[in-house]
Amino acid sequence: MNHIDQKIRLFHWTNQSAIFSVWDMSSSQWLKRDREVVAQSPYAPPLVLERGRGCELWDVDGRRFLDFEAGQFCMNTGHSHPSVTEAISRQATVLMQIGNRFTTPARIQLAERLAALAPDPLGVTFFCSTGSEANETALRIAKLVTGRFEVVALARGYHGRTASAYGLSSATRRMRRGAGPQMPGIVHIDTPYAYRCPFACGTCDQRCWRHSVEMIDRASSGEPAAVIVEFIQGAGGIIPVPADWAREVRRFCDERGALLIADEALTGLGRTGRWFAFEHTEVVPDIVVTSKALGGGVPAAAVITSREIAAAALAKGFVQSASHQGDPFQCAVALANLDVMETEDLPGNAERMGRRLMDGLRELTARHRLAGDARGIGLIAGLEIVDSDKDGGGETPELAAAVSVACLERGLIVGGLRPGIREGNTLRLAPPLTVSAQEIDEALTILDSALTDVAAASMAGARQ
Ligand SMILES: Cc1ncc(COP(=O)(O)O)c(C=O)c1O
Known part of the structure; x- marks a missing residue:
């Protein structure tokens, strides 16, 4: 860590407490440094994350995200559980x-x-x-x-x-x-x-x-x-x-x-x-x-x-x-x-919140032509993105990745799919087991809007 990194510059106020951002650099500056010294997979990281609490994560620019991948399924008790x-x-x-x-x-x-x-x-x-x-x-x-x-x-x-x-x-x-x-x-x-x-x-x-x-x-x-x-x-x-x-x-x-x-x-x-x-x-x-x-x-x-x-x-x-x-x-x-x-009876919460999530996902499959199938048990759910114009709801990795990106832009991290993927069309939804009903509803609202916009963009693309 150099002296610039150590400067304390920004306050980010959250609904829980005042938190200092210790970094003096923006996401794009960090990502440039990352590319120089960290061997990149085919999928470069889109975010530079700084801290987390429960289901929430914040990046170095102070943007908040709901983590519906639970740190790749590791954080069942949520980020930084006291x-x-x-x-x-x-x-x-x-x-x-x-x-x-x-x-x-x-x-x-x-x-x-x-x-x-x-x-x-x-x-x-x-x-x-x-x-x-x-x-x-x-x-x-x-x-x-x-x-x-x-x-x-x-x-x-x-x-x-x-x-x-x-x-x-x-x-x-x-x-x-x-x-x-x-x-x-x-x-x-x-x-x-x-x-x-x-x-x-x-x-x-x-x-x-x-x-x-x-x-x-x-x-x-x-x-x-x-x-x-x-x-x-x-x-x-x-x-x-x-x-x-x-x-x-x-x-x-x-x-x-x-x-x-x-x-x-x-x-x-x-x-x-x-x-x-x-x-x-x-x-x-x-x-x-x-x-x-x-x-x-x-x-x-x-x-x-x-x-x-x-x-x-x-x-x-x-x-x-x-x-x-x-x-x-x-x-x-x-x-x-x-x-x-x-x-905290987290398995019980996983069952209850899982039911709420699945009800919401099924409702999305009924309304959105891109949402082909919702499945899972408890707080491990998948939403399969399909091109319903193709026979049998064709597999469409590009559309699935587009929905995942649209979610990220709206502050929701879902698992599995990144721009450039050649295969895989199921969004993985697996928040920490501490997730609240409000957070589930927030994620469903974001998914709804992401599906609407990606569908509209794909129709517009098809007409051109
Ligand atoms: C079902 C399953 N088994 C094994 C692994 C490998 O675990 P690790 O990445 O900790 O080696 C994974 C990782 O995602 C997994 O999903």
């Missing part, structure tokens, strides 16, 4: 990190807490830091325990950017171009995606699942180590899997001796109104991965499994060994974060 920030500063002064040879009361208490939240027989936790790392851990456990190597994953799924997790992912087409050979033994099967069902069942009769079993049996030994499932597919377009389909997958795993891994990186810890998304089905997985929302902004992840599976893995030599793995800092903050979720 209890979480208090735990962060308290634990930072006591003990941050001890390597992986020791344990601490915080680590033990967090594992006990997760065992209490997860249904039986899920009672033992392996800790790590990110969703990708947790999925790698789950896969290593499954392979070791079953003595097999093949893994079944869903088309459109996303499981992370590390080697195996990336190989399992197919959220966009051609996403592994240039990545070279992937982990052998991966079989991708159909996602039960009712809105775009290629089997056109009308009333679902599990045709996609029967086709998937056919694919598994033709493309592999038919005896995989694991099937990995997002119970609500996130990056692929907010697609909840039907309970009947989940039961078929559970039966398949039991019959074939495979382990069922639930990747709850995105959906876990109250977002759907239950602690885990799989609880909306009657299915209990063998291994559950939870990450993003666990640490309340601090990277923390957990792989929860049964005593039996953990013991089998350890007996076969499984070693979990990373620099950050159940650090006292990670665990103490995660505990405070879970305390907030329980004492």
Whole structure:
């Protein structure tokens, strides 16, 4: 930080308190500096954010935004929750990190807490830091325990950017171009995606699942180590899997001796109104991965499994060994974060506010030709943007990105879609679980206006 950066120049008055903006530079100046020294992804950042509170964020120019992506699904308790920030500063002064040879009361208490939240027989936790790392851990456990190597994953799924997790992912087409050979033994099967069902069942009769079993049996030994499932597919377009389909997958795993891994990186810890998304089905997985929302902004992840599976893995030599793995800092903050979720009944609020959001989104689909389908559970909702002039409501990434930009211009951050994207047409709406009815209504009003303006602009463009 140089002396110019340190100058205190602006006051931004919010309805909560007077807040100093410490920066002497505008967004555009910061973005120029960013481009010079930070390796850019194909999608350059549109905002320079400075601070947050609950569902709200402010940029360095003092503009306010509603964060309906919850910091990419990590901030279930909202930005800068006082209890979480208090735990962060308290634990930072006591003990941050001890390597992986020791344990601490915080680590033990967090594992006990997760065992209490997860249904039986899920009672033992392996800790790590990110969703990708947790999925790698789950896969290593499954392979070791079953003595097999093949893994079944869903088309459109996303499981992370590390080697195996990336190989399992197919959220966009051609996403592994240039990545070279992937982990052998991966079989991708159909996602039960009712809105775009290629089997056109009308009333679902599990045709996609029967086709998937056919694919598994033709493309592999038919005896995989694991099937990995997002119970609500996130990056692929907010697609909840039907309970009947989940039961078929559970039966398949039991019959074939495979382990069922639930990747709850995105959906876990109250977002759907239950602690885990799989609880909306009657299915209990063998291994559950939870990450993003666990640490309340601090990277923390957990792989929860049964005593039996953990013991089998350890007996076969499984070693979990990373620099950050159940650090006292990670665990103490995660505990405070879970305390907030329980004492403020955030899963209950997610259910109530989720209903309000979904009612509003369905109302938008009834009025707007670009709003094709609204779906989700609790506070993980998707609004699929379509070109209704095309057959079957054609996928229109450009229009979807345009709606997302129009929302941003009006002060609403929605997830997933950026200008220049070539694929993906579902806006992801997932505010912190602390969201109020007023904030939900504000977001719906913004979406309404964004959809109106993008539709008008696209009609005008078509006439030219
Ligand atoms: C379902 C799912 N699994 C895994 C990951 C990877 O998590 P991380 O980015 O923490 O490695 C993500 C990230 O978005 C995800 O959505």
